[in-house]
Amino acid sequence: GAVVSQHPSRVICKSGTSVKIECRSLDFQATTMFWYRQFPKQSLMLMATSNEGSKATYEQGVEKDKFLINHASLTLSTLTVTSAHPEDSSFYICSASYVTGTEGQFFGPGTRLTVL
């Protein structure tokens, strides 16, 4: 149980284009989803927290107009990187949790974004 999927697993795009990454909780309803960014050999940096039906809460220094987050249902959240640039290349990981869960967050497999 508690499986989280991400799609796509890997994407390469040209500079200036927008990329959408989907995060789905497959067997539970996720009241909260989190989006992280991970640079090579570094820890996870929380970008934003999203609750179903409400606006995402962004961490300090994360541009909300560049990283659009939509949590439209209890099983789906999307992250759109708008007008991507090479410095946006990174490993993006989502996680999901539910209100009664004490086991922390369940993580997706990650999406490798490469912007040329």
Add this chain to the structure above:
Amino acid sequence: GEDVEQSLFLSVREGDSSVINCTYTDSSSTYLYWYKQEPGAGLQLLTYIFSNMDMKQDQRLTVLLNKKDKHLSLRIADTQTGDSAIYFCAESKSRGYQKVTFGTGTKLQVIP
């Protein structure tokens, strides 16, 4: 703010025990977690411990918590090559749907 620190690298021989250490600064941390990340993959929750516990054992994994010193450790008994990965400790002040702060990660290398 919260700060979670780990040593960057640990190398052990197959069959030996591994001990990965973590220190945190926020005394209000309530939940403490250990996650495993294999190359190119997301994070897998290994185990967690509440701050009112001193120890938790789950098969080959033993978690020790010294709340006074804000020190958390993960011991892996009979370490196998499949245990090679990056291990992150993490803390949160409430249940999993709240913000979790991750440590810097410890890369465990298991030598056959």
